[in-house]
Amino acid sequence: MKPERTKPKLAIALGATCSGCDYSLLDLGAGLLDVTDQVEIVYWPTGIDSKLEDLQAVPDRGVDLILFDGAVVNEDNLEMARLCRKKAKMLAAFGSCGAYGGIPGLINSGSPKKILLEVYQGLPTRSDKAEALNFEGEDALPKMLGQAYSLDQVVDVDVYLPGCPPPLKLVAGLLTDVLAGKAIPKGTFYASNRAVCYECKRVKENKSIDAIHRYHEIQPDPTRCLLEQGIVCLGPATRGGCDAVCCTQNQPCRGCMGALPHSEDSGAEMMSALASIMELNNENKEADYTGIFDGLNDPLGTFYTFTLPKSILGRRKVDQS
Amino acid sequence: MSERPNVRIVALLCRWCSYAGADLAGVSRMKYAANVLPIKVPCSARVDPQLVLKAFSEGADGVLLAGCHPGDCHYLKGNYKALRRFQLLKKFTSQMGIEDDRLRLEWISASEGSRYADVVNDMTTKVAKLGRLNWRREIAIEA
Numbered sequence: 319m320k321p322e323r324t325k326p327k328l329a330i331a332l333g334a335t336c337s338g339c340d341y342s343l344l345d346l347g348a349g350l351l352d353v354t355d356q357v358e359i360v361y362w363p364t365g366i367d368s369k370l371e372d373l374q375a376v377p378d379r380g381v382d383l384i385l386f387d388g389a390v391v392n393e394d395n396l397e398m399a400r401l402c403r404k405k406a407k408m409l410a411a412f413g414s415c416g417a418y419g420g421i422p423g424l425i426n427s428g429s430p431k432k433i434l435l436e437v438y439q440g441l442p443t444r445s446d447k448a449e450a451l452n453f454e455g456e457d458a459l460p461k462m463l464g465q466a467y468s469l470d471q472v473v474d475v476d477v478y479l480p481g482c483p484p485p486l487k488l489v490a491g492l493l494t495d496v497l498a499g500k501a502i503p504k505g506t507f508y509a510s511n512r513a514v515c516y517e518c519k520r521v522k523e524n525k526s527i528d529a530i531h532r533y534h535e536i537q538p539d540p541t542r543c544l545l546e547q548g549i550v551c552l553g554p555a556t557r558g559g560c561d562a563v564c565c566t567q568n569q570p571c572r573g574c575m576g577a578l579p580h581s582e583d584s585g586a587e588m589m590s591a592l593a594s595i596m597e598l599n600n601e602n603k604e605a606d607y608t609g610i611f612d613g614l615n616d617p618l619g620t621f622y623t624f625t626l627p628k629s630i631l632g633r634r635k636v637d638q639s
Numbered sequence: 640m641s642e643r644p645n646v647r648i649v650a651l652l653c654r655w656c657s658y659a660g661a662d663l664a665g666v667s668r669m670k671y672a673a674n675v676l677p678i679k680v681p682c683s684a685r686v687d688p689q690l691v692l693k694a695f696s697e698g699a700d701g702v703l704l705a706g707c708h709p710g711d712c713h714y715l716k717g718n719y720k721a722l723r724r725f726q727l728l729k730k731f732t733s734q735m736g737i738e739d740d741r742l743r744l745e746w747i748s749a750s751e752g753s754r755y756a757d758v759v760n761d762m763t764t765k766v767a768k769l770g771r772l773n774w775r776r777e778i779a780i781e782a
Contacts, residue, residue, distance in 0.1 A: 590688050593728075601720075618734040630689060630693055632777055
């Protein structure tokens, strides 16, 4: 006898990722069993015994929802992204890497070639300098693309689930909507449309910073806004939806939820916000601002930790040579 | 300048001082490099870093920001904010491989038409030496 209704099919595929997004699903606890009751998981290499062939065997547009976590940095990732687009009715960029390029996206601050050399041959802690890397032949490494891409820079993406990892309640929200058969408009973000500060419970009173401190340099007051205490917190320029979980734990926001809806570059927004409150009480003709940002050694890494490939400049200048 | 260098410079000029200065350069019939594209903004503090990055990513080879001299801001303190933003932005753009001469902040008052002309000429020469920026946000993936 046939079952009354076929279960919706779900797949979770990986690009360049630490697969932390996958593992964060385990935080559903026993709830995960409810999910597996209601959906059929056709492919999830980190969670269940499944092979690429299982996904390839599904007819095109045969999977109701594919969550793709990870950026696209090599040919394997690209192939996987294209396969997912082909098989998915709805493709979700799952996590900051899929949505914005994430941490792997930081290779756009250099070139893949340099990074490979650095990692395999240049690291001072490595005693065995790796031999030439093998990109040809049978057991070749997948070729690096010229840079890292977010998922939507290489294929069409339907919904976004930013976060590092995405907050569970947002994942549950997407799953519920899909199970309910709700029409989800293309480009929907499963996140808040307001900034992290809106959800942060810390007291914000006097916005003027005299000096920027790195996190280990001071003992921040756990009740007051971190930005006011001189710690670079990306909350003002970052999408909420995470209930300001980092700020609650006395950690500054690092911007994993990406840019707010009105903006396309959260890093630039934050630079603007930070510079305008820096020495705000010292604005006069004689004020000398030289070196006020000396405490901030790495603006690129600070403001674009998760969003470099999707930012306006996108990558470091391409060597013309 | 005999031959026009093939570079484009976007100038974001504050409405009260620098744009008026550029106007003065015009009505005084001063000659300066035609590579500059002047854009009027309400205040130098209106210039969000995103505008500068956008200019670079969409084909500008240089970006000139200009506002009132310190103490002369029409909105009292706008140019101080512009200066601080500029400093932070400059740190970032140099990390991204954009040369120093491509991004410049100058104070130009409404009476300094000749200074505007000088700044534009000087910047054009320097940027022309660097050549086109040809920013590429993405490297195309071969199909």
